[in-house]
Amino acid sequence: MRVSLDEIGPDGLDLDDTVDVHDLRQALGPNAPFQPTQAGHLVAHLERLDDAVRVSGRARVDLEARCSRCLGPVPVTLDTPVDVTLFPKGAEPPPASDGEVAQDDLGVATYEDGEIDLAAVLHDEVFLELPMSPLCSESCAGLCPECGKDLNSGPCGCTPQQKDERWQALKRLKLS
Ligand SMILES: [Zn+2]
Ligand SMILES: [Zn+2]
Structure with missing residues (x-):
């Protein structure tokens, strides 16, 4: 799930990757309130913009969340656009001056040691898109x-x- 900056040529780099359940679990973290049920899929184009790297594409993940009312399993399928610009750690643009817009909302992240961690990108995107209070049924x-x-x-x-x-x-x- 890591891509070295050297792999991104002048025309960018196209990825079409299956992300297995184990990697997804790691990307989401052990305490995530939902678990992947099958392999995910990431299709993305990586492009260098000076020091920054733009990752744009689509991610699909099948998860199982817990109903916020009855705690029963709720299948959640996310098929979400990904558009993130990663800056070298320490050189990211400052957050909006009014402090109201979080960096995550702007699709800004960081990378370290000349490597893009796609697991982290997936983590951010999935957490942003997941319903806050999943329900097994509206009438639960x-x-x-x-x-x-x-x-x-x-x-x-x-x-x-x-x-x-x-x-x-x-x-x-x-x-x-
Ligand atoms: Zn009772
Ligand atoms: Zn329920």
């Missing part, structure tokens, strides 16, 4: 906060209505 009933039963498989014996009222009362207290 979630887990009972009291007994933990998966309410998609039927109601439990608890009385969530009562809980809700108490919670509302608590919120009113906090606001006053």
Whole structure:
């Protein structure tokens, strides 16, 4: 998943790579809230712009996330455009002066030791695109906060209505 700058010729470098599950797992990190389910695919063109390198193309990754309500598995397929400019570490452009725009949003990253780490590029792109709160279904009933039963498989014996009222009362207290 590493490309040396020397491999990028005057016409750039075209990549069409399968990224196996092991590499994807490493790219996403051990604590990622989702796991790759099959090999990913990266098609990209690398181009040198003085010291910077532009990586543009497309990445496809199949992941399994956890439903944010019931914690059940949610398949997520990302097929996302990639457009990142990598600068040598330490020579990246300063973040926008108002501080409101993160560098990630501008598709800016860094490289070190004359090598582009495509795993890191993939990591950034995938994290940016993943839904913040994946749901197994829009109508997912979630887990009972009291007994933990998966309410998609039927109601439990608890009385969530009562809980809700108490919670509302608590919120009113906090606001006053
Ligand atoms: Zn769910
Ligand atoms: Zn319950």
